[in-house]
Amino acid sequence: MSGTSAGGAEITYRDAVREALREVLQQDPRTFLMGEDVGRYGGCYAVSKGLLDEFGPERIRDTPLSEAGFVGAGIGAALGGMRPIVEVMTVNFSMLCLDQILNTAATIRHMSGGQFSVPLVIRMATGAGRQLAAQHSHSLENWYAHIPGIRVVAPATVTDARFMLRTALLDPDPVLIFEHVMLYNMTGSLDPAADPVDIDRAAVRRPGRDVTLITYGGSLWKTLVAATELAGQGIEAEVIDLRSLRPLDDATITASVRRTRRAVIVDEGWRSGSLAAEISARIVEQCFWSLDAPVGRVCSAEVPIPYPKHLEDAALPQTPAIVAAARSVVGR
C-alpha cells in the first residue's frame, strides 16, 4: 500500500503522526499527550515511541486504564487553558468515556451559553484488519459524527496524518481524530501541495466522470484499487476522501455526484445507521434530481468483527464488492 503520489519525503503513517505530535509539542507548551501506555510503552501502535525521552513524563503522560477519568481530565485541562491531546487506544474502548465526550465535551459550550470552549484533541485507533476480533476492531466513528459540538476527522494519507493534528489543536472545539489501524504501516510521500491547515474539506483523490465513490480512512485505499479496476472496465470512478466526518463537506460531495450522477459510499461501519446512510440521505436530499441510479453502499457485514482472517475479510468492505457496487449503479 502506498500513501500519496510522489513529491515529498517517504514516510510511514505512524511516523507522520509522531512527527505531527513532536511538532505541536515543540511549538506549543500548552500541549501534552495523555493516554494509556503512551509513554514508557511507546504507544499501543508505537506512535509515541521516543516522545517520553524528548518531552518528559508531564507532557507524555501515562494514565491508568481510566478512559472516563483521563478523557474527562483532558476536557477539564482544556477548559483550564491547556491543549491536551488524549489518546484512546481503540474506538471500542472509547465507549468507556463516551459519557465525557458526549455529555461534557460536546455540550459545555452550548449549555454554558457560549462561555466555555473545549480545545481538546482526542486520537483513537479505529477499524479492523489486524485479526483483533470483536472488541478491538470496530469503526464507530459515525457514532461520534452524530454528535453536534465536536469535530470528527479521519486522516487517510500520510500527509493528512502529518498535518491534521496541528489544525485540530488550533480549533477551539473538541476534535476527534480517527486513525485506521491498517494505515500505521503504510508508507507514502508527503504531498507538498497539501494545505496543511485544512481539515474541513473532502479531497478528490481520483477524478472520474462515471460514478463517485465516497469513502474515508482505511477504506480509501481499497476504493482507489477498485477505481483502477473499474477503469480497466471502461468505468471512470471519482474517489472522494471525506477527511472530515463531522462536519461533512456537502459541497464537494454534491458537486461530484451532480456531475457523475451516481454514487457509492464505502464505509467500514455497519450499514444500519451508518455514516454511509447519512451521506446517502444527503445525496438524495441535495442531488435527487441529478441521480441516474440509487445510491449504493458498501459497508461492513452486521456482525462483531470475527477473529479468523477469512471471516474478518468477509465482514469488511473489499475491493470486489466496491467494484460490483459501482458497476451496478452504472448499469454495466
Next chain:
Amino acid sequence: MSETSDPKVHLTRSHVRALYQEMLRIRRFEEKCAELYTQEKIRGFLHLYIGEEAIAVGVMQALQPLDAVVATYREHGHALARGIEMGRVMAEMLGRQDGCSRGHGGSMHIFDAATRFYGGNAIVGGGLPLAVGLALADRMQGRPQVTVCFFGEGAVAEGEFHESMNLAALWQLPVLFVCENNLYAMGTALAISESETDIHRKAESYRMPAAAVDGMDVVAVETAARRAVEAIRGGAGPVFLECRTYRFRAHSMFDAQLYRSKDEIEAWKAKCPIEHLRAWALQAGSLHAEDLTAVEADVLAELDAAVAFAEASPWEPVERLLADVMTPEAPS
C-alpha cells in the same frame, strides 16, 4: 485531617452576618423557585438544595476569585454562594437570555466564566474528571489555584468517581472534593446502595486526606474547607470532605417521597443550618434581632429584584438556536 490546628475562621459580626445572609439568600431563592415551578414558569427538573445551604456557603468562604468550582445539577446554592448575580441565576431558571448560560441550560446547567463556575453537570459523577483536568491545567501552568468539586454521595457509586479519585491522588492535583452526603441518591438510601457508608473512607483508600464534617454547621464546613484549601494550595495534593447533610425537600419537585419517613425529615429539619446559625448567633450576641430583620429584608429585596429582572429578560431568539454549538470563528 487533624482537629488540633487553628481554624482560620474569624467569626466577626460581619462574617457571621454574611454567612447567615448567604444561606438565607439560597433558601429564599429556592422557595421562590418552587413557587415559580408550580406556576410553570420554571420547567424541566428542579432540584432544591434547601437544608444543605451550609455546605456551599461554608466552602465558598475558603476560595479565592481564581479558584474553580465544579458542581452538580443541584447547584443553585453553589452558584449564588460563589457570587453569580441572583438575577442572572433566576433568569437562567426561567430560560431567559440574561441567564448566566443565556437560558440554554436551565436549572441544571448554570455556568459562569467570570467566577470560573464550571456547571451545572447533570450526569452524576460526570463533573469529577472535569475537576481533575482543571486542576491538572493549573498545576501544569504553575498556577496556585484550587478546584473545588461538589458531588452527592450517589456519585461515589460511579466509576468516574473512582477514576477521578485515583487520578487526582496519583498526580497529586489541587482538588478539593466535597461530597454532599444527603443520604439519598434520588430515592435510594445510602445503606442500600453502598457497602461502605462512611464515604470519606473511600477517599482514604486512594491515600487522600479525608474527613467527615457536619454539613448542617456552616462554621464547621468553613473551618474544614479553609484548612483543606490551604493544604491543597500548599501542594499537599487533593483533599476530600464528606459533608453530612440532608435535603429537606423532595429530590425534585415531582417526588412523593415514598422512600423516607416524615419523622426522619422532621428530625433533620430540626437541624436546619440557618436556624442553627441564627440561634447560635443570637445567643452569642454576634447578631441581634434587628440584624436578622434587616438581613431578611435585604434578601427579599434582592429576590424581588432578581425575579423582576428575570421576568423582564427577553427570550433567546430562535435564530440563535445553533449559535453556541461550535465556536463561530474556527481557524482556517
Next chain:
Amino acid sequence: MTADDIRQILLEEIGNIAPEADLGALDPEVDYREKLDIDSIGFLNLIIAIGKRLKIEVPEKDYARLGTLSGAVSYLVARKRG
C-alpha cells in the same frame, strides 16, 4: 331506472372515453362516434362500461342501434325493461 338516469350514465361513460368532449352540446341525433372520434377500441370500452353500470350486455349485432345518443338511450331503456 328512468331514461334520464340511463342517459346520464351513458354520457358519463362517453365522457370517460372522450374526456375533452363538450357533452352538453352533443346533438342526440348525430353519430357520436363520428363526432367524438371514438374508434373500435373506444367503443368496445363503452360497451363494456355500460355492461358493468347497467347490467346490460349489448351484443355486437346491436352496435348499430347505439349509433346516436337518443338511439342508444331508447335501446338501453328497452333492454332494461325487457
Next chain:
Amino acid sequence: MGIFRMPSLGADMEAGTLVEWLKQPGDRVKRGDLIAVVETQKGAIEIEVFEPGTVAELLLPVGATVPVGTAMASIREDGAVAVAPAPDAAAMKEERPTAAATMPAPQLQVPPPPSQGIKASPAARKFAEEHDINLASVPGSGPDGAIVFVDVEAAWQRQGGAAATTAAARTGAKGDGAPVDGMRAAIAAAMARSKREIPHYYLGQTVDVTIAADWLAQRNADRKPEERAVFGALLLKAIGLSLKKYPEFNGSFADGRFAASAAIHLGMAIALRGGGLIAPAIHDAADLPLDQLMIRLRDLTNRVRAGRFRSSELADATITLTSLGERGVDWVQPIIYPPQVAIVGAGTPTVRPWIVDGVPVARQLCDLTLAADHRVSDGHRGALFLRAIEALLQNPEAL
C-alpha cells in the same frame, strides 16, 4: 383575594386528584404551609401554599381530578373581602415563544411531475422535464433498463427522434398548447428523418375481409363485451405470423446495416385524443393467442390514452401497423418509423363491389398497403409479404 391552583410539580404532570384538605375555611395560612394532599402518578404529594392569608373557600371536593392550573381554594388577604374566582386553568399560563413561528421551513427541491410507470432516473426525469422530452419515447440503458441521463440527453440531441408524449399533450390539451407543439415537433423530426434517410417503396393490395369479418362477428356474438375482438387484432396476428416468413421486414436499420429482430414486437399506431400519434409495441405479438393479443391491444390503447405506458413499449417495436379504423378512408401510404424498416397500413374496411367467379358481389374490402425500406428489401418480397397477410385473413380460424 388569592386563588390557590392545582400546582404543576413536573413537566409530565397534567392533572392531580385532591386526596385531602389540610386546611379549612377560616384557617390562617402562611407561605410554605401545606394546604392539601394531591395524588399524582408518582404518589401522594403534600402541596404548599405560597400566599399568606386566610382560607376563604375550598373550591374543590375531595376526590376531584383536575388539570394543573385549576382553582382549588380562595385565600383572602387579611382584611380583604371574598370574591368568587374564575376557575380557569389557562389564566396562569404565560405566553412563550414558539419555535414554529420563527423557524424556517426545511428547503426541499420541488419535484417535476412524475411520468408514471416509467423507470427513469431522477436526473433523466429532470432533464426530460426541462427539455420537454417524452420519457416514454426514450430507450433506457441504465440499471435494469432504466432511462438515465445520457439516454434523455441523446434523445434531446436527436430532436426527440421518437414519437411524443401523451402525458404532456394531455396536460397541455387546453390552454397553452405548448406540449402538443412539442409532440408535433417530435413527430416532425421522426418523419422528416424517415423521409430523408429511408428510400421507401410502396405496395398495395385490396383484400377481401368478408370471411374474416363474418368469422369475427360470429365469434363475438356469444361473448361478453370484454372478451370480444376487433378487426385490428386479426390484422396484427396475420402480420405477425407473416413476418416469420419474411424477416427482412422485421427489425431495424442503423449504422448502415439492417439488423433483423428475432422477436416480433408489433407497433400499433394509436391516435391520441386531442391530436398526435404514438406507436407502442405489443411484444411477441405473433405468438400470442388472439384473445391474449386482443387483451394486450385494448390494454395498450387504454394506457396510451391515459398516458401510462412503458418506454420499452415504444422503443421496442420492430414493425408498425397503422390502421385507419372504421370511419377512416380507403387507403394510406404510410411512412416508416425509424429505425424500423417497414410499416403496414390498413384502410377502413368497406362494402364494395367485388368480382367473385366472374360475378360482381358485395364484399367487405380492406386496402392493405406496405411501405418498406429499399435498402433492406425489394418490392417482390414486399408483395409476397402482403399476399401472405391476405392469405391468413382468408383463414381466420387459424389465427
